[in-house]
Amino acid sequence: MSFVKKIFEENKKKFILFDSAMGTTLQKMGLKAGEIPELFNFTHSDVILDIHKQNIEAGSDIIITNTFGANEIKLKGCLYSVEDVVQKAVSLARKAAGKKYVALDLGPTGQLLEPLGSLKFEQAYDLYKRQVIAGTDAGADLIIIETISDLYEAKAAILAAKENSNLPVFCTMTFDQNGRTLTGTDPITMVNVLEGLGVDVIGVNCSLGPKDILPIVDEILKYATIPVMVQPNAGLPDYVDGETVFNVTPEEFATVMVEIAKKGVRILGGCCGTTPEFILKLHEKLKNIDPSVPKPVSYTCACSSTKTVIFDANLPKIIGERINPTGNGIIKNALINQDYGAIINEAIAQKDAGADILDVNIGLPEIDEPIMMVKVIKELQGIIDIPLQIDSANIKTLEAGARIFNGKTILNSVTGKKNNMEQIFPIAKKYGACVIGLTMDERGLPKTIEQRVEIAEKIITTAKQYGIPKKDILIDCLVLTASTHQDQVLKSLKAMQIIKQKFGVKTVLGASNISFGLPRRDLINQTYMAMALTYGLDAPITDPLVPEIIETIFAFRILSNTDKNSEDFINKFGNNQSEKQLLKEETKESLSNIIIKGLLNQVEQKTQDLLKNTPPLSIIDEHLIPSLDIVGDMYDQGDIFLPQLIRSAETVKKAFKIIKSTMPHEDEKGLSKGKILLATVAGDVHDIGKNIVKVLLENYGFTVIDLGKDVPIDSIVSTCIEQKIKLVGLSALMTPTVENMKKTIEKLQNSDKDCRIMVGGAVLNEKYAKMINADYYGKDARQAVEIAQTFFRNN
Numbered sequence: 001m002s003f004v005k006k007i008f009e010e011n012k013k014k015f016i017l018f019d020s021a022m023g024t025t026l027q028k029m030g031l032k033a034g035e036i037p038e039l040f041n042f043t044h045s046d047v048i049l050d051i052h053k054q055n056i057e058a059g060s061d062i063i064i065t066n067t068f069g070a071n072e073i074k075l076k077g078c079l080y081s082v083e084d085v086v087q088k089a090v091s092l093a094r095k096a097a098g099k100k101y102v103a104l105d106l107g108p109t110g111q112l113l114e115p116l117g118s119l120k121f122e123q124a125y126d127l128y129k130r131q132v133i134a135g136t137d138a139g140a141d142l143i144i145i146e147t148i149s150d151l152y153e154a155k156a157a158i159l160a161a162k163e164n165s166n167l168p169v170f171c172t173m174t175f176d177q178n179g180r181t182l183t184g185t186d187p188i189t190m191v192n193v194l195e196g197l198g199v200d201v202i203g204v205n206c207s208l209g210p211k212d213i214l215p216i217v218d219e220i221l222k223y224a225t226i227p228v229m230v231q232p233n234a235g236l237p238d239y240v241d242g243e244t245v246f247n248v249t250p251e252e253f254a255t256v257m258v259e260i261a262k263k264g265v266r267i268l269g270g271c272c273g274t275t276p277e278f279i280l281k282l283h284e285k286l287k288n289i290d291p292s293v294p295k296p297v298s299y300t301c302a303c304s305s306t307k308t309v310i311f312d313a314n315l316p317k318i319i320g321e322r323i324n325p326t327g328n329g330i331i332k333n334a335l336i337n338q339d340y341g342a343i344i345n346e347a348i349a350q351k352d353a354g355a356d357i358l359d360v361n362i363g364l365p366e367i368d369e370p371i372m373m374v375k376v377i378k379e380l381q382g383i384i385d386i387p388l389q390i391d392s393a394n395i396k397t398l399e400a401g402a403r404i405f406n407g408k409t410i411l412n413s414v415t416g417k418k419n420n421m422e423q424i425f426p427i428a429k430k431y432g433a434c435v436i437g438l439t440m441d442e443r444g445l446p447k448t449i450e451q452r453v454e455i456a457e458k459i460i461t462t463a464k465q466y467g468i469p470k471k472d473i474l475i476d477c478l479v480l481t482a483s484t485h486q487d488q489v490l491k492s493l494k495a496m497q498i499i500k501q502k503f504g505v506k507t508v509l510g511a512s513n514i515s516f517g518l519p520r521r522d523l524i525n526q527t528y529m530a531m532a533l534t535y536g537l538d539a540p541i542t543d544p545l546v547p548e549i550i551e552t553i554f555a556f557r558i559l560s561n562t563d564k565n566s567e568d569f570i571n572k573f574g575n576n577q578s579e580k581q582l583l584k585e586e587t588k589e590s591l592s593n594i595i596i597k598g599l600l601n602q603v604e605q606k607t608q609d610l611l612k613n614t615p616p617l618s619i620i621d622e623h624l625i626p627s628l629d630i631v632g633d634m635y636d637q638g639d640i641f642l643p644q645l646i647r648s649a650e651t652v653k654k655a656f657k658i659i660k661s662t663m664p665h666e667d668e669k670g671l672s673k674g675k676i677l678l679a680t681v682a683g684d685v686h687d688i689g690k691n692i693v694k695v696l697l698e699n700y701g702f703t704v705i706d707l708g709k710d711v712p713i714d715s716i717v718s719t720c721i722e723q724k725i726k727l728v729g730l731s732a733l734m735t736p737t738v739e740n741m742k743k744t745i746e747k748l749q750n751s752d753k754d755c756r757i758m759v760g761g762a763v764l765n766e767k768y769a770k771m772i773n774a775d776y777y778g779k780d781a782r783q784a785v786e787i788a789q790t791f792f793r794n795n
Contacts, residue, residue, distance in 0.1 A: 004168070004201060017283060018064065020058075020060075025275050029044075036685075038070045039080065039085070042080060045092060052093055059280060065086070065103065066105070073109055091138065111688065112150070112688055114378065125160050135165075135167075136164070142200075146171070148173045148181075151305045168200040172206075175207060175213075179216060182642060182688075184305065187220045189308045192308060201227045202220065202227075202228060203230055205231035205269075209232055221264050228265050258286065264292050299471065304385050305385075306641045316533060318542065322545065324361040332364065341602065344380065356386060357387045360380070361391035369396075373390065381406050387410070411427065412436045418442070425462065428463075429466050436508055437475050438476050449498065456495075460505065474539070476508045477496045478510075480492070483518050508540070510541045514528045530556065533552075533560075554568060596634075600654060604658055616659045624701075632782050642692070676703070680730075681716075681732050683737040684737035687731065689733065692781045693778070696781045700785050700789070717751050721751060729778070749773070756776070758784060
């Protein structure tokens with residue numbers, strides 16, 4: 001019996017209630033800005049115990065330990081170790097819970113993972129591992145990973161939990177009003193990736209109030225096949241008489257939460273701004289409510305961290321095959337020389353040509369394949385927003401790639417051989433990957449349609465025994481070259497059609513294999529592609545840079561009535577293609593194009609070439625800044641997300657470095673668009689948002705003085721005076737520290753009448769910023785840049 005079913009049965013309740021926000025209640029009971037909440041387990045253990053008891057009395061079935069920030073980064077310099085804090089927190093929660101349940105709380109590390117930041121995936125894993133082991137040893141009943149805004153960080157935490165504990169794992173992410181997390185993950189991608197990693201419960205918490213969170217809940221319920229939990233904030237914060245007050249009452253909160261419960265959410269609780277009173281009101285309103293059972297859609301898909309590619313019926317997806325050293329000297333040499341730029345260029349070219357997924361095959365005897373696969377995937381997922389398919393005959397390579405990939409990958413491939421399935425299916429199950437099943441087994445390549453169908457059934461049935469659903473299996477009936485196996489060409493297609501109809505799985509084919517050894521390979525490939533599509537091929541593994549292949553696929557979409565009103569076809573082929581291609585050829589090596597695509601490997605040489613005939617400031621004003629503006633507009637419109645934005649900013653940073661190196665020191669001042677001071681205010685140890693702002697401001701040409709996090713008010717003021725700073729950026733993530741932000745603003749304005757202050761952070765909004773007398777509110781890094789540009793243009 002699963003943990004969730006067990007507690008439903010033991011409690012005889014229709015819903016499971018978590019508790020309210022620890023931080024909010026601690027503020028009401030005396031937590032001051034600058035104090036670490038987790039240390040209250042020792043200094044105010046009676047207060048922590050009382051909060052837990054209040055939530056239990058209010059109706060909570062599960063209480064969360066006071067360990068949200070109990071990792072070695074945030075506890076650095078404290079008297080107590082991670083193990084001390086976790087053990088004490090679990091013991092207090094256990095004492096209050098009685099027969100109820102205790103959830104070990106794991107919050108974000110407070111740092112950005114690569115490629116956005118400097119924290120490596122493996123380092124994040126180790127941070128969470130330490131907490132998990134301590135909490136498991138201390139006697140927690142389950143693990144809740146919460147308030148996560150980075151899918152990659154969620155994966156690190158989940159793997160740490162599942163590999164170092166047998167406890168159930170709940171995971172909730174936090175979304176902005178645009179329906180995506182800070183790093184661009186949408187609900188459908190979250191569901192697919194986290195479900196695949198084997199969490200027991202999935203959901204959303206923090207950031208938004210119950211009304212604003214409804215659309216996100218609807219999306220999660222549409223796709224989730226496991227129980228869903230929701231823990232919203234008590235609306236938005238206001239600053240009233242020196243205190244932070246959230247604008248949703250317990251009655252209003254409970255009313256909307258009942259609506260959420262009726263949609264099919266079975267596990268509910270509260271986040272920022274909620275208190276035990278909110279839980280009590282919710283508990284009362286849920287007593288006579290009968291929940292509905294959601295009916296999620298079933299589909300086959302692969303995901304990057306920001307994009308889910310669904311294999312739709314009659315709408316073929318293109319899997320690009322060009323990252324493969326076999327027959328590709330450029331890729332072979334790139335792998336041997338670790339020239340990731342060449343591999344990235346190949347990936348970008350395929351995506352631009354229409355590839356939906358990229359197959360990554362790096363098999364060479366000259367390299368350490370598992371290590372190289374990790375490096376290549378890290379490079380690619382830092383710049384490409386489409387899913388990757390990991391292609392290798394090396395089992396260690398498959399696992400290394402699946403572990404490090406930020407999304408839901410496809411493993412290429414498994415066969416019907418018993419030992420092969422025994423090795424690969426556990427990897428697919430552990431990391432939630434799809435698997436391509438090749439219709440061959442110990443007997444070799446099948447010669448009949450019936451044998452292909454039999455092997456496919458064996459693969460599907462065996463996968464089910466490992467807990468891998470049919471939707472995560474794609475069958476490849478193997479394309480044999482027509483020059484030597486002409487009698488097998490149609491058999492493969494007919495077997496594929498039967499397998500689709502009989503088992504309801506998706507199909508793939510390495511389509512270009514058909515023409516080896518024959519003249520006019522382009523003609524053979526194009527004709528075979530059309531044939532395969534009519535037999536039901538879902539995803540050809542092919543070369544998307546061959547125009548005839550792409551043209552055939554787009555034409556098929558019209559003729560199969562899936563490209564409604566021929567919109568995709570007209571958009572792709574309706575204009576004069578020769579002019580478009582000429583424009584592409586002319587601009588593909590431009591500095592602007594390099595910046596927009598984030599081609600770090602090309603920007604230095606291109607900048608050096610431009611400097612031969614172009615003044616440094618002209619390069620900045622005519623190339624760097626306009627290109628970043630284009631990237632910023634793409635970000636605002638949702639065409640790209642934070643990883644791509646940061647990548648472009650880092651590309652500009654390399655260009656700036658080259659430009660500065662060619663100028664006399666005294667002339668470098670002319671490069672600066674203005675000097676800005678950034679700081680996370682006293683008492684707040686979170687600086688993710690500030691660091692993102694810093695990256696963008698620097699790469700727009702501003703000089704940034706970064707004082708770091710938890711900065712005393714006097715340090716900010718004295719630095720402003722000494723450095724003659726006219727624009728200050730203040731950040732706060734924690735509600736209690738907004739009071740320090742207000743005090744900092746007051747002292748700055750009293751000390752320097754000409755100084756202007758912009759503020760930002762998760763707990764702030766436009767209204768809140770005005771209430772604390774800030775001059776500007778920046779909702780994100782992009783807006784902070786716009787504020788700075790406008791300010792220095794006018795001053």
